[in-house]
Amino acid sequence: MALEIKRQPKETSQSLVHRFSRRVKGSGILLRARKIRFRKRKKSHCAKKVAALRREELKKEYKKLEKLGK
Secondary structure (H helix, E strand, O other): OOOOOOOOOOOOHHHHHHHHHHHHHHHOHHHHHHHHHOOOOOOOHHHHHHHHHHHHHHHHHHHHHHHHOO
């Protein structure tokens, strides 16, 4: 899993960093880290139920307003 980049003879530090960053991007380590960091938590059963009930109430309200012409 760990990347090992060794400095080559007569290589500048800037080119070493450039080579390292290309290897990191190519390996997919950053993508996996971002997926873990910004992962969305699943809603609990209760929260899903409350959201579904709210949607149903809003649908009823919209239908009622549509019939009234508003």
